Amino acid sequence: LQENASALRQALDARPDAASAALRQTLHTLADGVLRDDAEALLAQGFAALASAPAEERLSEAQRELAQRLKTDETPMSLEQWRARQQQDAPHEQRLARIDRHIAELQLLQGEASAQAFLERLARAEAEQRPERRNLLLDSLVLDLAQAAREHQQQRQRLEHLQDLASEVAALGAAEHAELLQRAAACQPDSDPQQLAELTERCNAILTAHLQQQAALARRQAVLQGLASLGYEVREGMATAWAQTGRVVLRKPATPGYGLEVGGTADNGRLQLRAVALNANRDSQRDRDIETLWCGEFQRLQALLAAQGGELSVERALGVGEVALKEIGEEEQREMGVARQRGL
Incomplete structure (x- = not known):
């Protein structure tokens, strides 16, 4: 609001007849950081006054540049349009915050290389000029990052579970389990999930048989x-x-x-x-x-x-x-x- 009020104040100061002195004074206070409940309405009134000024007046180069910065197209921005634009920007920032959080988590847990493909997708999405297409790409990226984070967490849980079972098998002290224990010890967070499942099943079978023998x-x-x-x-x-x-x-x-x-x-x-x-x-x-x-x-x-x-x-x-x-x-x-x- 303060930035918009400052820009609008400069434009109206260059055209004294476009708005009343009271409106210009009010915009001065908004530009100085004073908050008012009717700030949005005052900005809309200022935009309308600036847009309705006589077209015959000749503008200086600085005035034309400032006016160009204040408008997004040939049609003056209404209050409803300004609010809609603010609402569009907020979800965009939220998407970027979520993406940054997920990428940082991947880099921390899995290394820089694991996040490279997602960083490239983020760059392509941000380069998209069409807002609808850009938001679609960002939403897809958020979903894929969340899925990657879930899969990594599940993989770590599978690995920890296997390590716990392998410790119990090792406590049995049977020499015939040496090969299984070596394979389990060699597993890493990026190991094949099927391999983890196979080793986990073998450990469970050994422990179940041992418990049955002890019960018998x-x-x-x-x-x-x-x-x-x-x-x-x-x-x-x-x-x-x-x-x-x-x-x-x-x-x-x-x-x-x-x-x-x-x-x-x-x-x-x-x-x-x-x-x-x-x-x-x-x-x-x-x-x-x-x-x-x-x-x-x-x-x-x-x-x-x-x-x-x-x-x-x-x-x-x-x-x-x-x-x-x-x-x-x-x-x-x-x-x-x-x-x-x-x-x-």
């Missing part, structure tokens, strides 16, 4: 500890031997010649427990008593596991004496003993 081991240990509290002989390494061979046989001093076979894959929670005979030369009449005894012990085992937050449910149960008691021969017992020792 915990279930096996819980079952064996429960059986130990019922009087069965549980030795160190039996949980590992169970995982390696798929089953273990536990002896109970209180019932010589008999034992308990524990099998199944604890990974999926399905177990098989049944009383077995360890001696072919036995009194088979005791088999039913042993099975009956085991049925009671099984209920106690369920209660023990439930107290620890676990669960042992029955999917299929055979009645006492429904099938003959399984016999574990001496050779098979020796093989299971070897497996148990290897698990120590």
